Amino acid sequence: MSLEKFSKETTLEMRKKLIGHSCRLFFSEHPMKIVRAKGQYLYDEQGQRYLDCISNVQHVGHCHPAITRAAAAQMDLLNTNTRFLHDHIVHYATRLAETLPDKLRVFYFVNSGSEANDLALRLARQYTQHNDVIVLDHAYHGHLTSLIDISPYKFRKLGAQKEWVHVAPLPDTYRGKYRKGHPDPGQAYADTVKDLIEDVHKKGHKIAAFFVESLPSVGGQIILPEGYCRKVADYVHEAGGVVVADEVQVGFGRVGSCFWGFQLQGEDFCPDIMTMGKPMGNGHPLACVVTTQEIADTFTGNGVEYFNTFGGNPVSCAIGLAVLDVIEEEALRRNASLVGGHLKELLLHLQRKHTIIGDVRGAGLFVGLELVKDQAQLTPATEEAAKLKEEELILVSTDGPWENVIKFKPPMCFSIEDAELVFISINLPKTLEEWVSSERSALLHLQALA
Numbered sequence: 514m515s516l517e518k519f520s521k522e523t524t525l526e527m528r529k530k531l532i533g534h535s536c537r538l539f540f541s542e543h544p545m546k547i548v549r550a551k552g553q554y555l556y557d558e559q560g561q562r563y564l565d566c567i568s569n570v571q572h573v574g575h576c577h578p579a580i581t582r583a584a585a586a587q588m589d590l591l592n593t594n595t596r597f598l599h600d601h602i603v604h605y606a607t608r609l610a611e612t613l614p615d616k617l618r619v620f621y622f623v624n625s626g627s628e629a630n631d632l633a634l635r636l637a638r639q640y641t642q643h644n645d646v647i648v649l650d651h652a653y654h655g656h657l658t659s660l661i662d663i664s665p666y667k668f669r670k671l672g673a674q675k676e677w678v679h680v681a682p683l684p685d686t687y688r689g690k691y692r693k694g695h696p697d698p699g700q701a702y703a704d705t706v707k708d709l710i711e712d713v714h715k716k717g718h719k720i721a722a723f724f725v726e727s728l729p730s731v732g733g734q735i736i737l738p739e740g741y742c743r744k745v746a747d748y749v750h751e752a753g754g755v756v757v758a759d760e761v762q763v764g765f766g767r768v769g770s771c772f773w774g775f776q777l778q779g780e781d782f783c784p785d786i787m788t789m790g791k792p793m794g795n796g797h798p799l800a801c802v803v804t805t806q807e808i809a810d811t812f813t814g815n816g817v818e819y820f821n822t823f824g825g826n827p828v829s830c831a832i833g834l835a836v837l838d839v840i841e842e843e844a845l846r847r848n849a850s851l852v853g854g855h856l857k858e859l860l861l862h863l864q865r866k867h868t869i870i871g872d873v874r875g876a877g878l879f880v881g882l883e884l885v886k887d888q889a890q891l892t893p894a895t896e897e898a899a900k901l902k903e904e905e906l907i908l909v910s911t912d913g914p915w916e917n918v919i920k921f922k923p924p925m926c927f928s929i930e931d932a933e934l935v936f937i938s939i940n941l942p943k944t945l946e947e948w949v950s951s952e953r954s955a956l957l958h959l960q961a962l963a
Contacts, residue, residue, distance in 0.1 A: 521546040521558055539910065540902075550575030553924045553931060555908065564931055566909045569922035572765055572792030573839040580795045583835035584828060592828045595622070596820070601830035608837050609803065612772045614783040619809035621802045622825030626761030626790030627655030629800040630724070632819075633757045633786045634659055636804055637722035640811045641753055645713055647706060647723045650683045651732035651914050654724055654759055663724055666731050679713055681706045683732050684741050687872040687883065688891045691738075699737075703744035710752045720754035722786075727774030730762040733913030734881025734920050736874050742775065743782040755808070758784035761800070765792045766840055767925065769850030769877030777876060795836050799829045845925040849877035856880055856921065856932040863939065869894055880921040883913065893917035907938045 519527065524546060528538075538544040546558045552574040555563045565575070573580065587601070595602060606620045623629050638644060646663050648654070653666040661667045662675050674680070684702035686693045691701040710720055723745060729735040746756045763774040771777055775784055785808060790800035812819070823829070840846065857875055860882055864870040871885035884894035884901070893915035901919060902909055912920045923931070 539908070552577075552926050553928070562906070564907050564923075564934060566907060566921050566923045566927075566935065568924055569762060569767065570791045571796050571924050572767075573795055573836055573843070573845060574924045574926040575796075577795060577839060579839050580797075580832055580835050583831045584797065587828045587831035590827075592826055594820075594822060595825045599827050599830075601827045601834065602825045605825075605830040605833050608834065609801070613787075613803065616783055616805050617787060617803045619804055619806055621804075621819065621821075622829070623800045623802065623821050624798040624823050624829075625655075625800050626759075626788065627657045627660055628821070628824075629761065629788035629790055629802045630654045630757075630759060631657050631659050632802050633724075633788050633804075634663070634722065636786055636802065636808055636812050637755050637757060639815055640808045641719075641721045641755060643719035643721035643753060645677045645679060645718045645720050647679045647681055647709060647713075647720060647749070647754075649725060649729060649732065650680050652683075652724070652726060652729065653731040654726075655761075677718065679709050681709050683729060683735060684737050685733065685735055686738055687874070697740070699740035700744055702738060703741055703748065706745045707748045710748055714752070720749060720752045722755050722757050723749045724757045724759060726759045726762065727777070728763045728768070728876065728879055730879075730920070730922070731912055733883065733918040734875060734879065736876060737778065740778070742778040742784075746782060746784075755785035757786045757788065759788050761788055761790035762922070763879055764789045765836070766846035767792070767849060767877050767879050767922070769846055769853055772846070774876075774879075793836065794829060794832050797829060797832045798823070799833055800824075840925070843926070846877075848927075849925055852927050852929055852932055853877040853880060855929055856935065859932060859936040863936070869897060875921070878921065878923060878925060878927055881912070882919040882921070884917050884919070901939065907935055909935075 525544060547555045548558050549556045553565050555565050555575070568575070602622065609620065610618055621632055623632060634646070648663045648665065651666050653664045654660045655664070663678055665680055668674055682690060682702060682705050684698065686698050691698040695701055706723065713720060725742065728737065749756055758775040760773055760775065766772050768774050768777060775782065775787070786802065786804045788800070788802050793799045793801065853875065857873055857880055860873045860880070864873050868888055869884050870882060871888065871891060872883040874881050884898045886892040886894045895915050895917045898911050898917045898919060902911055909919050909921065912918050
């Protein structure tokens with residue numbers, strides 16, 4: 514069947530009539546109509562190309578031929594549910610297990626990060642027989658009711674915090690209570706969780722889980738301080754709870770040096786439950802929970818079957834396997850380290866010139882550029898960040914509690930040339946300071962020095 518092609522204006526008008534307005538568009542004042550994509554590039558209906566710096570879902574690149582071939586081939590052969598035996602699901606679980614510590618060995622396949630985190634919450638409560646949950650401030654763990662309840666980023670807008678939810682400070686070493694000059698910010702922030710646990714116990718409550726994004730994204734592209742997760746895990750385990758690492762945003766080699774974000778905390782830390790999602794299927798709905806045998810056995814012991822209609826189906830697993838193949842064959846972890854490192858260096862060069870750039874942080878191709886109005890008070894430069902986001906051919910977006918952090922989470926095929934295009938295209942607001950030279954000239958100077 515051939516579908517009628519609408520003009521951009523018609524598409525927008527029909528969307529306004531047919532689609533819920535809470536489903537928002539990027540760049541809502543001047544929305545884009547994207548009709549095709551390849552690698553790290555998007556193309557609109559006029560053929561204009563845009564550099565995509567935000568699509569961490571299309572992990573190995575938009576429309577990667579190896580992924581589309583794997584999907585089409587398996588869809589042409591079989592797609593059914595996991596109540597039938599099939600090799601793909603055990604092959605895929607085996608491949609994932611090879612990237613993880615030995616204790617994480619039991620997998621539950623689902624369709625989205627929200628489903629994964631909801632199941633993780635069930636696993637934690639079943640295992641511990643406790644109810645309460647500790648989360649980080651500004652955290653986001655999904656859009657289901659159970660997850661909005663443990664996502665301060667969402668529930669604060671709704672004006673309600675459940676009595677079983679307890680919010681720990683975000684371990685932000687740039688603008689938080691304990692900053693880069695502190696002798697041990699990891700321990701200091703971990704101790705805030707210890708204090709919170711003591712307060713929970715005084716109220717007669719017990720902790721089921723500590724949920725943590727391995728690298729908080731909505732919170733502003735935060736890199737957790739060294740030792741934080743291990744020390745928190747000790748406190749949570751002493752309280753009879755478990756640690757859930759949410760890797761939905763940052764897993765599958767995005768940080769470069771490690772396959773999973775939590776591994777940045779060192780070999781002596783391993784979560785009890787881990788969730789994964791967005792990049793897992795390169796745009797296909799695929800997500801997963803992995804946990805220990807002990808926790809899984811307790812969940813099985815409740816006598817209630819866990820069945821997910823589409824989770825772990827042969828097509829999804831074929832796509833997941835293909836994504837792992839591409840990550841390995843195209844050395845995308847190495848690329849994340851090299852290109853992400855180069856991008857950070859270019860942004861640090863800008864920071865040395867422009868006081869509006871308060872902080873540059875990140876790991877691999879997970880990078881944040883925080884804008885501030887002044888270096889002393891760290892007043893968020895929210896309006897300036899919004900203006901920077903309007904660069905026409907470079908697609909970036911903002912995050913953080915004040916929407917003043919420019920985030921970079923591009924497809925993993927992002928290149929050195931793409932990083933340099935970002936550098937010369939950034940249009941910092943001249944209202945705060947005078948440009949001493951064009952950024953293109955600065956880049957040429959850097960290249961000459963190299």
